[in-house]
Amino acid sequence: MIKQFTLLFLSGSIFGQDLLILKNDQEYSGKFDRIELEELYFILEGKEVAQSVQIKRVSLLKQGSVTLVKDGQVTLNSSDETSSYVINGVKNTKASVYEVRDIASKIINSSVHHKKPSIIDSPSIIFLLGLPTSFILGEIVAPSNQIPEPYMLSFMLGFIFKGINQHRKFNNFNMIDERDSFLNATKELNLGSTKRSIIFAEQLGELSAYRAIERHQFHMSSFRRIVTNYAVTMPIVPILFNLSPALVMAYPFIFPKIYDRYNQKTYFDKKMENYLASLPENEHEVFKSKHGPIVEDYKSQNRFNIKKKDRQYSLAQAGTIYTAGAVILFWLASLVYESISWG
Secondary structure (H helix, E strand, O other), rough: OHHHHHHHHHHHHOOOOOOEEEEEOOOOEEEEEEEEEEEEEEEOOOOOOOEEHHHEEEEEEOOOEEEEEEEEEOOOOOOOOOOOOOOEEEEEEHHHHHHHHHHHHHHHHHOOOOOOOOOOHHHHHHHHHHOOOOOOOHHHHHOOOOOOOOHHOOOOHHHHHHHHHHEEEEEEEEOOOHHHHHHHHHHOOOOOOOOHHHHHOOOOOOOOHHHHHHHHHHHOOHHHHHHHHHHOOHHHHHHHHHHHHHHHHHHHHHHHHHHHHHHHHHHHHHHHHHOOOOHHHHHHHHHHHHHHHHHHHHHHHHHHHHHHHHHHHHHHHHHHHHHHHHHHHHHHHHHHHHHHHHH
16 A cells, blocks of 8 residues: 555656645645555645644545545545555455555554654763763762762763663664564465565565655754764763863864764665665565665755755854854963963
C-alpha cells in the first residue's frame, strides 16, 4: 500500500496542490506525502516538513481527481484490491502482501533504533547539561583544601561516556532482531520466508528513507545545528584547558566543524549502512531500490534550500565565533584596566 501511495504522490504532484479536510471541517492545501499504518503525512502549503494526522480524523484527502481517503477510510478501487503482486515470479493477491507489509511497518516503526531519541535520551542534551552540572558537583564534592577541577573533570568524563553510549545506541545499530521478529510473526501466512524477507527489506528501505529525511529536515535549522555541535563538543574545552589554556582558542574553529561534518553524514549514509547490516547481502539491492530514489528525489527537490541552509549555518557559526572572541577580548581588556587602576 505504501508503494502504491508513493506512486500516486509522485504522479499526482505535477497537477498542483492536494486537499486535506479533517472531520472538524478544518481545510488544508499542500502535498500528500505518504501513508504509514494508521496515519497519513501531509506537507502544508509553505512548509517543508510533513505533518502526521490519524486517518480516522480525515474527512477527505484528494490528490487531483483521485480520492485517497474518505470518511476516515483509505479508498482503493476494487480492481486494485483483487489485482496481483509478483515476487520472484510468484503471484500473490495484494491483500496478503498488504497484511505482511503492515506487520513489517509496525515492527520497524516500533524499534528504538528507528525512533527519534527523547529529550532525556538525546546525546546533545546529555553533553549540554553535563558541563554546568559537573562544575557544580565538583565544587560540592571537592574538599576545601583541594582544587575542584579534578573532581569536575571526573564528573564530566561520566557525562561524556553516557552521551557517547546514547550516540552509539541511536547511530551504530542493526535491526536483525526486528527482522527475526517479523519473520516469526508472519510464518503462519501464505507467503514463503524468502518472499516475506524481501517485503521486509522493501519496507525497511522506504521507512528508513522517510525517517532519514525527517531527521535531516529537523536538524537543518542553523540554531539547532549550532546548539547540537557545541553541546556535543563542549566537554572537550576543560580537557583542552588542562592541557594548555591557549588550546581553548582553537576549539570553536575545529571541533564543532568536525562534528557537524560527521553528523551530516549520519542522516543518510551512516544510517543506511546500519540498516543494510540488518539484511542478507542478496537483499541489499532491494533495500536500495526503495531507499535510494526517495532520498535522491528529496535532495534534488531541496538542493537549493539545503545549500541555503548550509550558508546560513556557516554565517551563524562565524557570528558565534566572533561574538565569543569579542566577549573574551572585552574580559581581557577589563582585567588589564583593573590591574592598571590598582597599580
